Amino acid sequence: MTLDALRLEVPDIRGDSEIAPAQIAERLIAARRLEPEHGLQQLLGLLFTLNRSGLTLLERQRALQSFSEEYRHYAVLTAYQQAPSALFVRLCSELAIGFKRLLLQILQGRQPSLPHLAWCLYMAQHFLAQQLLRHYQLYQEPPAALWRDSHLLYWIGEHQQCLDEPVAAAFQPKPASTLRGLYQQMLLLALSNPFHLAEGECLTLFGALAPLAGLARLQPWDEDDDAEGPIVDLSESQACxxxxxxxxxxPDNLRRFELGALLIALHEPAPLQSTLERQLLERVRQHWLGRQQRRHERAEFTGQCSLVAGLPAIHAQLLDKLPQRTEAQIVDASAGGARLLCNADAGVHLLVGQLVLLLTNGTPTLALVRWRHQGGEGLHLGLRYLKGLPRPVWLRRAPNAQTHPGVLQSTPAPGNGWHHGLWLPNGQFAPGEHLWLQLASVHNQAILPLPASNLETASVTRHPLHLA
Incomplete structure (x- = not known):
């Protein structure tokens, strides 16, 4: 399935609006004068009509901003009730529809500005989050379309590169301040076994997650990555x-929900976090990893190590050229990876997705930075080991052309063969391009077409190779 913005669930337009933009403000003022339940009914009826009427982009945007202010008014009244009314839940749904409709108008028009697009995506996601939250408050299963649209909004934000654009939105309970954080706030809420929470705890948990949710990361799925943790399929009608x-x-629709940095941050001092929020987060965190046994037994110990970061530096290290290293302490480790603690200044080079070479007293180990968290003790890093022998290679576009460094990762295959993965910087070569490859210990060059990658991070790309 190819994700497509036009798949957002919005009702059909029935015709041009019979309500003049100037009349909207008058009707909203009149609705406020009624009893809350009747006023909410009038508000919902007006929004329902506008969502199915043809409006210009500016008319719709101004109307939705006015309705968002009315939503804040009714959200305050709802906060004093044990459970939201069906009308209020419907209001959240209609506001999400309105902002999805506005998003389609933005995407179908001229190239939008990044802040404008991020704001619209965020507002649509926010009201889907409110719809989700209110269903959980009522101990009801949210509609399947809610997750389809939420995944799609995240996907659009990912492709438009506005996931981390800050949005100022004064809502209660407090949402995260970016599209990434808000979407992950929803995922974490869904993973927290919400139907087992006591009355009122769902709202408290949602607010407690706001400053933390952005620390998690959705990373490209890789079938060779055997880490525990949730998997998100952006084409499915479920959270994870x-x-x-x-x-x-x-594979293009699959993401692994990396919680490493978030789990570390839960133990950091948080002066603005209440005791109730702290206890609630501690209680629900066990559900985020599904209570499953770790695939690899973790051992806690103290040990020193060094890291060589980045493909050029790793290439130089494998040739014994002694590039710059980062000293670190191993806090715990397993067969699949390790958690390290190093000086905060090292964070400039040790980004998520960076290829590193871990140097201990044993054999050097190739690894990827899985997650990172800056805390009071320093910089915490989660590493994923890449099993196999790392070897330096050179690549050329012609036999006598300029050399480019690469790293070949080789693991034994069943029988007498080998699996090879060629690590290259992002964007250096295109799939299908014919390259000359030379190992450090071999004088001959092998010519090969570069296959499509089977793993890509923000820094490096791995291409599977079949070598004789």
Whole structure:
């Protein structure tokens, strides 16, 4: 399935609006004068009509901003009730529809500015989050379309590169301040076993997650990555795949929900966090990893190590040229990876997705930075080990052309063969391009067409190779 903004669930336009833009403000003022339930009914009826009427982009945007102010008014009244009314839940749904309709108008028009697009995506996601939250308050299963649209809004933000654009939105309970944080706030809420929360705890948990949710990361799925944690299929109608559910979706639609930095941050001092919020987060965190056993047993110990960061530096290290290293302390480790603690100043080079070489007293180990968190003790890093022998290679576009460094990762295959993965910087070569490859210990060059990558991070790309 190819994700497409036009798949957003919005009702059909029935015709041009019979309500003049100037009349909207008058009707909203009149609705406020009524009893709250009747006023909410009038508000909802007016929004329902406008969502199915043809409006210009500016008319719709101004109307939705006015309705958002009315939503704040009724949200305050709802906060004093044990459970939201069905009308209020419907208002959240209609506001989400309105902002999705506005988003389609923005995407179908001229190239929008990044802040404008981020704001519209955020507002649509916010009201989907409110719809989700209110369903959980009522101990009801949210509609399947809610997750389809939420995944799609995240996907659009990912492709438009506005996931981390800050948005100022004064709502209660407090949402995260970016599209990434807000979407992950929803995922974490869904993973927190919400139907087992006591009355009122769902709102408290949602607010407690606001400053933390952005620390998690959705990373490209890789079938060789055997880490525990939730898997999100952006084409599915559910928050995350069940832990016993087979992974059958298209790889481009799959994301692994990396919680490492978030789990570390839960133990950091948080002066603005109440005791109730702290206790609630501690209680629900066990559900985020599905209570499953770790695939690899973790051992806690203190040990020193060095890191060589970045493909050029790793290439130089493998040739014994002694590039710059970062000293670190291993806090715990398993067969699949390790958690390190190093000086905060090292964070400039040790970004998520960076290729590193871990140097201990044993054999050097190739690894990827899985997550990072800046805390009071320093910079915490989560590493994913890349099993296999790392070797330096050179690549050329012609036999005598300029050399480019690469790293070949080789692991034994069943029988007598080998699996090879060629690590290159992002964007240096295009798939299908014919390259000359030379190992450090071999004088001959092998010519090969560069296959499509099977793993890409923000820094490096891995291409599977079949070498004789």
């Amino acid at each position: 795949l069940a832990f016993d559910q087979p992974i059958e979706g298209e």
